Amino acid sequence: MLVSRARVLAGVTAGTVGTAALHATTYLDMALRGRPASRTPEQSVEALAARTGIAIPGGPETRGHRLEGLAALLGLATGAGLGAAISAADAAGGDAVSRLPVAWLGLLFSGSALAVANAPMAALGVTDPRRWDAADWLSDVVPHLAYGFAAAFVYRALGSRG
Numbered sequence: 001m002l003v004s005r006a007r008v009l010a011g012v013t014a015g016t017v018g019t020a021a022l023h024a025t026t027y028l029d030m031a032l033r034g035r036p037a038s039r040t041p042e043q044s045v046e047a048l049a050a051r052t053g054i055a056i057p058g059g060p061e062t063r064g065h066r067l068e069g070l071a072a073l074l075g076l077a078t079g080a081g082l083g084a085a086i087s088a089a090d091a092a093g094g095d096a097v098s099r100l101p102v103a104w105l106g107l108l109f110s111g112s113a114l115a116v117a118n119a120p121m122a123a124l125g126v127t128d129p130r131r132w133d134a135a136d137w138l139s140d141v142v143p144h145l146a147y148g149f150a151a152a153f154v155y156r157a158l159g160s161r162g
Helices: 005-033 040-052 060-092 102-123 134-157
Strands: none
Touching: 005 060, 005 102, 005 134, 040 060, 040 102, 060 102, 060 134, 102 134
């Protein structure tokens, strides 16, 4: 089935808005609790580069800045790409996703985002969610819920059936 441009754009837009909500929630948490930023995104890029044989050039400081930038770009692409993937699956499934109540749609986006974010990090050996404590889970789940519900509301508002 061919997915319409409008449908893909709705998914990408929903995923991008969701990503902004995830970042805002994360930064608010950092500001309120005074906690540092997670280094797992940069560690993931570094592990991925090592596995694929791609060199990240520069001295320690420059290389660190590149890893930080690449990690942020990967996060943005993941959030937007997940929105596009959900919209494509929705079209292929006869609009089954679009017909979900917004609460279930939010949970679908949230759960998918948690899986897409954490499974690669676990596979790369960057983190092991089985060893996280309650604060770690809270720091991860709450922003992904913000992603999911923001994405769901935008996906619904854009008339996801296109």
